[in-house]
Amino acid sequence: MRTHELVLRQVEADLAAGKLRLGDRLPGERALAGQLGVSRPSVREAIRVLEAMGVVRTAVGSGPEAGAVIVADPGSPLTATLRLHLATSHLPMGDIVQTRVLLESWAVREAAGRAEPDQLAAAGRLLDAMDDPELPRERFHLLDAEFHVALAALAGNVLVSTIMASLREAIHGYVMAAAPNLPDWGSAAAGLRAQHRSVLAAVTGGDGDAAARLVAEHIEGFYRASRLA
Amino acid sequence: MRTHELVLRQVEADLAAGKLRLGDRLPGERALAGQLGVSRPSVREAIRVLEAMGVVRTAVGSGPEAGAVIVADPGSPLTATLRLHLATSHLPMGDIVQTRVLLESWAVREAAGRAEPDQLAAAGRLLDAMDDPELPRERFHLLDAEFHVALAALAGNVLVSTIMASLREAIHGYVMAAAPNLPDWGSAAAGLRAQHRSVLAAVTGGDGDAAARLVAEHIEGFYRASRLA
DNA sequence: TCGATCCTGTGGTCAGACCACACAGTATCA
DNA sequence: TGATACTGTGTGGTCTGACCACAGGATCGA
Structure with a gap:
């Protein structure tokens, strides 16, 4: 010892x-x-x-x-640990995307119809901010990540939202690195905005299955389009 | 800095x-x-x-x-971090159980019909070891936890199996703490053995939906029976 | 050839010292 | 009397230099 x-x-x-x-x-x-x-x-x-x-x-x-x-901050150590292990290239990006899909689709399904109204409103405000056409791209992705963390938090499970927050930060750099892979950013952003709105609408409307399906398609679609997965 | x-x-x-x-x-x-x-x-x-x-x-x-x-060992730091934060009582046990259900049911659904035969055989050997009626109770629960980690690993997602492996120690702690709450250990153990077998059979047989449902019922049932929830 | 021995480099630990910092109480001055 | 400047004190941050235990390799002897 x-x-x-x-x-x-x-x-x-x-x-x-x-x-x-x-x-x-x-x-x-x-x-x-x-x-x-x-x-x-x-x-x-x-x-x-x-x-x-x-x-x-x-x-x-x-x-x-x-x-x-x-203090009680399980998030940052998880983030740092994931980042370090991504640096050693021993955590495949595909596994991370798959885990995101798993966590987020579960969270929106759980949250559908019973999420706190103020949490939903906060998520909506993030989407409003992302509507600004003048928004710098990095800022857009940061808000995007924040929205997804907010989605995962809707279910009210501390462990799940912590894991999700850690994944978000670890991934952000790689998302930015893959930015040039999206040929037409203007139309891509419009598509992302529409998908976000439809996910949030499904959660608010209580349709958990639709919300889960939409968020899964949204995440997988983005990673396919940006050639990360 | x-x-x-x-x-x-x-x-x-x-x-x-x-x-x-x-x-x-x-x-x-x-x-x-x-x-x-x-x-x-x-x-x-x-x-x-x-x-x-x-x-x-x-x-x-x-x-x-x-x-x-x-080295590349993301597991032990996650385990240690979870243990420390459980010690501060800021990670609700219910959230951990819920996360287990989420990860394991997803994993068995993914693995159904396409898991590696040697992995399935290894999981089966754990169940064989648990059939020993002379097995001390603590050893039974250790093998139990090991089996669940093996289930989560069947899907082949490094991140998911790492998270699950990290949860193992925390799970073992709460299971042992709840041990006295099970009135009739003999019959309870028999029930657990049967449930484990049926989960593994569903995975081997390729019935992902059944495997997911069975493993969720198994985890939640034990949690309820031991009065932790 | 083979064994014991010594050498070297490694992390593990310690003692003591000095610095930068932030707050609290005190002294000073208008 | 009030506000301001100052000094004291305890904190973490950093460094130097030293010694120990350990494990492997090189050396030397039988």
């Missing part, structure tokens, strides 16, 4: 026992090192790992915001 | 550019520190993060196995 793993185990035990709760602050690095009888570098390595897992957030200075604060 | 993040960025760039590939070794900590003009502790913190993400594996000593070797 390496020393920093001992620190990790201790922190995890405190979390599980309720001694450390969301918003609490870890003891200072020097204090923690003293309590556990290890050196400060070992404590720091453990904190780096916790940070990479989205369990703590660190900040310098003093005051209540400084130090290592317990 | 903190110093260790600079190291991380550099390693990620090398991965994306193909300068670092699976099985390669990172330069030694001292060498890397010298190349990037940073100190050894900063390099070590970066390596800890990469290790936590399943991108490298470190070992002491000399020889080809020593040092920081590039």
Whole structure:
């Protein structure tokens, strides 16, 4: 057992026992090192790992915001991990697209007819923003991604929406890289806008099957057209 | 930008550019520190993060196995991250079960009639092992979890099977915690065995819809019976 | 030829020091 | 009296230099 793993185990035990709760602050690095009888570098390595897992957030200075604060952010570590593994080319893009289709079609089917009105309205506002013909292309894709995350969140499953958010960020760069593969961006964008509207309409109207089918066609169609899949 | 993040960025760039590939070794900590003009502790913190993400594996000593070797293991970091966040009680168990149902029913539907025979045989061997009436209960549940991971892997989607494998540990934890809630373990185990067999038979027989329905009923039934939902 | 031995390079750990930063209390001045 | 400037203090961030345990390869001896 390496020393920093001992620190990790201790922190995890405190979390599980309720001694450390969301918003609490870890003891200072020097204090923690003293309590556990290890050196400060070992404590720091453990904190780096916790940070990479989205369990703590660190900040310098003093005051209540400084130090290592317990947070609950499972999203960013998943995103970073996926990005790194995409960089090693050991996560096929096709699998990611397939997983997106699976998660999003399930989410809209679940959400159909029972999604919160304010969530639906928020998704609609994203589509309104994407109607701007002057919108830069990158901004369009960012809003697009945000809309899909919003769709996945409609079902109210934290794990599913977290996974979806992680996939979105990991993929965005590759979507932009494939931009030149779409021959006629103007008509492609118009098609995407129409598909988004029809998906949202199906969810609002309570037709889960139609929403699931439409969102699957929309995602697969885009990846085919941009030659990513 | 903190110093260790600079190291991380550099390693990620090398991965994306193909300068670092699976099985390669990172330069030694001292060498890397010298190349990037940073100190050894900063390099070590970066390596800890990469290790936590399943991108490298470190070992002491000399020889080809020593040092920081590039690996592709997205599973263990996801597992660890989920475990930590479950410890903070910010991932509802119900969401995890729902996600299981989603992933596994999709996987068996996809796999029905076209799964690799050796994968099906491996899953069958897990069920054979679970037939032993002398099997300790914990061991039964471990094999159970293993079987479900094998089911999810049948579809051949790396991302889905990785997510499912990460959920395994979390699943095992809640199953064991709920163990006392099952009044009659003997008959319950018999029921689980029968359900497993019928799922696998449906997959082998190519009936995807039945397999999906059976696996969903199996998971949700156990969850209900053990009073976790 | 084969065995034991030493050398070398690796990560693992530590102690101590200094810096930049942010807040809080105090001192200062208009 | 009020606002402003200053200093103190505790935080994480970084670095240097050192020593240890370990594993493999090179060397040397029988």
